[in-house]
Amino acid sequence: METNKAKLDAAFSHLKSYCGILFVLLSFSLKAQTVNSEKAIEVAKKFYNSTTPQQPALKLAKNIAMTLVKTEVIKYNAQNNLKSAKSLPAYHIINTGENEGFVIVSGDKRANPILGYSTTGHFNPYNIPVQLKAFLANYKNEIAAVVKNDPDFKIPTNPKWGELTSAETKSAEVTTESYLVTSQWGQGKNYNAYCPEDGRVQxxxxxxxxxxxxxxxxxxxxxxxxxxxxxxxxxxxxxxxxxxxxxxxxxxxxxxxxxxxxxxxxxxxxxxxxxxxxxxxxxxxxxxxxxxxxxxxxxxxxxxxxxxxxxxxxxxxxxxxxxxxxxxxxxxxxxxxxxxxxxxxxxxxxxxxxxxxxxxxxxxxxxxxxxxxxxxxxxxxxxxxxxxxxxxxxxxxxxxxxxxxNLFPDYEDYTVEGASIQKKHITDGENISLAYKQVYKGYDFKKYNPSYGYYLSTDATLDGNDMLLYEDIAALSSKSNKTEKNITINIPGNLGYGTYYLLISADNKNEFEEIDESNNTVALQFSFSAPATHDFLVENASVAYDKNATVGNSTIQSGESLLLSCRQLYIGDDKTTVTLKSGYFLSTDQNLDNGDVILGEGVSPLSANNKYEDLTLQVTIPEETASGVYYILFVSDFEDEYIETNEDNNISSFKVDINNCSDLMEPNNSSDFANFLGKV
Incomplete structure (x- = not known):
């Protein structure tokens, strides 16, 4: 019996020693994972120093004071003995400078090192908004759960700790331009002026x-x-x-x-x-x-x-x-x-x-x-x-x-913009070529696919009597809100001669709820007729200062008056008189487009009995015209009113150099001499 008792005492003695060693090892491991206030300040400073051009608000902190204002603790007891429970840090809050923000550093290396930060203001531990209190409480609860449930330290040290203690530290670049909302409103005075009154409020x-x-x-x-x-x-x-x-x-x-x-x-x-x-x-x-x-x-x-x-x-x-x-x-x-x-x-x-x-x-x-x-x-x-x-x-x-x-305004609209038709007059065997933009007005970044329908109509209003010629599926969103379309539409062969409309209708199947259902359709007018029998040309285009002084190679001043001359020519056998409009444009190239500036227009009554007319027109170069090389375009039938055998020979051009010299004096207007620029 004595021998057995001695053996039992010895076994308990060894067990106590083993438990003691185990406790020491656990304590040592726990200490290794714990971040004290001194280390937290060091990490906060390192983080605050990690400035990049993408985040200029994070100033260099080498000479900025770092002040510990709060350490939130959790109770940990490895032996389930309240008397031996230890206070371990859940997180530390450090203010930077006088009013230059704060950094929240985790108290455990298994957690993310930087839980939060601000680049402005300071942290007052006695006046924390309840919203932030709840967030901080979550941090504490998470870290406490890890300390309690991971006694064997199976969760490794977060690798971000290594980055923050290395020689080079990556900064926290802000990918959105800092943040979206600029207002800084609250629940208190002025903001709550219409809320109920109560004498008990603070x-x-x-x-x-x-x-x-x-x-x-x-x-x-x-x-x-x-x-x-x-x-x-x-x-x-x-x-x-x-x-x-x-x-x-x-x-x-x-x-x-x-x-x-x-x-x-x-x-x-x-x-x-x-x-x-x-x-x-x-x-x-x-x-x-x-x-x-x-x-x-x-x-x-x-x-x-x-x-x-x-x-x-x-x-x-x-x-x-x-x-x-x-x-x-x-x-x-x-x-x-x-x-x-x-x-x-x-x-x-x-x-x-x-x-x-x-x-x-x-x-x-x-x-x-x-x-x-x-x-x-x-x-x-x-x-x-x-x-x-x-x-x-x-x-x-x-x-x-x-x-x-998806908190964005309920403002969604599908429309048609910039619609134009290549030829306003077509004949047997021709199709219609058109250009326009499919447009989405709204805030939803998800792509949707409204249908765009093309209809043949006898008027400018879409109704059940119109003929659907073609449908096109769009892909539009707030990030991709316009799609340019160039499309050719086949015209039915049995169409009678006359005036028609090609209607382009956005969301023609009414699949989407829109803020405005009345602006979905645009109408492009065109005429369908027998093949053309005549053609119009422009000849002898010239530009002069007056009847006795041609422009030649001299430079024209912006704001200057010019005399334009040309001959409108009729080619054909039809004795019916047409009223032909000619237009005169200032352009940066030899092609007429929507960006050109109209200088004037004229009218010529022409037919087989009156095949040409010589025109002159006084025009003025706009004052705001920038210096450069331009073309004055002489355009016959510029509104495309008539069908011609050749629609591509209606333009003649004249090249001019324009100088914008709105101030003929020295730049400071105080010189004793003036430099005169222009024609004498």
Missing amino acids: APYGGHVPSGCVSVVISQIMRYWAWPARGTGEYCYTPPSSKNYGQLCANFDTEYNWGQMPDKLSSASSDAEKEAVAKIIYHTAVAVKTDFRYNGSSASSSSAKNALRYYFHYSPKVKLLYQSKFSDYEWKELLKEQLDNGIPVYYRGDNDGNFGHAFVCDGYDSENRFHFNWGWDGSYDGFFSLNAITPLSNYNFTFHQGALI
């Missing part, structure tokens, strides 16, 4: 209850779009938690003066500016059925979605999504796609799954930290990680995050 709210984060978020997004000019409908309700405030109403069918809404309100803001901002914030608060309370107002994200859609004319494509339905990569790519296309995101999150907070997500950097506008008068706005730990299946704390995407 001083910063100016006697009115807070407006609520949801209304501030959607108001700032609406201000970004400056939409709508006015809303639709009205709504009345009584706040469920404060029935003593009575019934609250808002008529949304009113003008919203976006031009009077500054980025930020202050004591110097005008009454008109304060009124404009306070009105939109109150109207959105009522629209989302805000439960006003003296100590904090609230509303749901689903109410925000419905209000934007039905009261303020935002896209029916708006969706409320939750991160739990996506992988970490998919979620971030979804947000980035919105931001890359200029669409701010309504973001919501919480740290307990019960009470959420809303804020604006409007940018991101190259390390997938997203820019949040917390709706706290600009305070604490910056770039933040969506999660502290690269999510693993067992440690995902981001399931409380969600977003309203």
Whole structure:
């Protein structure tokens, strides 16, 4: 018995020694993963020094003071003994300089090193917006879960720590131009001027209850779009938690003066500016059925979605999504796609799954930290990680995050622009060649495929009697909103002679809901007739200063008067008189197009009995004409009124050099001598 007892005591002694060694090893490993305040400041400084031209706001911090303002701790106990529990840092918050931003550094090397940062302002640990508090609480919960559930340190050190402590550190380049939303609105004084009054509210709210984060978020997004000019409908309700405030109403069918809404309100803001901002914030608060309370107002994200859609004319494509339905990569790519296309995101999150907070997500950097506008008068706005730990299946704390995407105005329209027809007169066997632009006016970056139809009509209005000749499928979006088309349409062979219209109709199948359904169709008039029997030409084109002084090789001054001469010639046997219009244009080449400047026009009555007429016309070169080489074009039948046997021989040109010398004096007009430029 004595021998067995001795052996048992020895075994327990060895076990205690082993446990002690194991505890020491665990403590050593834990210490190796822990980031103390000194190391955090070093890392923050290194990060802040990593400036690139793409992110000039991150100033060099070599001579900028780094001040630790907060260390959030978690309790860790490897032996489940409360007396031996240790306080470990979850994260450190370091202010940079006097008012040059802050950096949030993780307290554990298994987490992302830089959880957030701002390049302006400072961090006051005693006045943190509840939205940011929830985000910080998520960071703490994630890191605490890893410390507790990963005692064997199977999660390796995040490789970003190595980058931040190496000789060369990559900076966090901002890929969107910093961020989209420039306003820095809040829930307090001036912003909440139309919200219910309550004597219990704190001083910063100016006697009115807070407006609520949801209304501030959607108001700032609406201000970004400056939409709508006015809303639709009205709504009345009584706040469920404060029935003593009575019934609250808002008529949304009113003008919203976006031009009077500054980025930020202050004591110097005008009454008109304060009124404009306070009105939109109150109207959105009522629209989302805000439960006003003296100590904090609230509303749901689903109410925000419905209000934007039905009261303020935002896209029916708006969706409320939750991160739990996506992988970490998919979620971030979804947000980035919105931001890359200029669409701010309504973001919501919480740290307990019960009470959420809303804020604006409007940018991101190259390390997938997203820019949040917390709706706290600009305070604490910056770039933040969506999660502290690269999510693993067992440690995902981001399931409380969600977003309203596709928040853009319900303004979508498909139209036709710049339509022109190559020949206004066609004959048997000819087809119609035309050019135009397929156009999308709207904000949706997703490509859609409306059909464009081409119809033959006897008038300029599309109706059921018109003949569909051809259909074309477009591919349009806000990023690719115009497609140039050049197309030839076959004309039916049994068409009778006369005047017709070729109609081009956007979304001719009515597959898409548009802001304006009346502007989809344009009409191009043309005539169909027997083959031409005559032709018109221009001969003997000349340019002179007057009847006795030709231009020759001399330089013409802009603003100068010229005498144009030419002969209009008729070729054919028809004795019926035609009234032929001739046009005179200033062009940069020898071809007539829409960019040429008309100098004048003339009329010639011609027929087989009167085959030519000599014309002269006094014209003036426009004063604004820049110096250079030009052509004066003499164009017969320039409005294409008649069918000709040859449509390509109607133009004659005359080359001229033009000098723009609007001031004949020295540049400072103070010289004793003047240089005269021009014809004597």
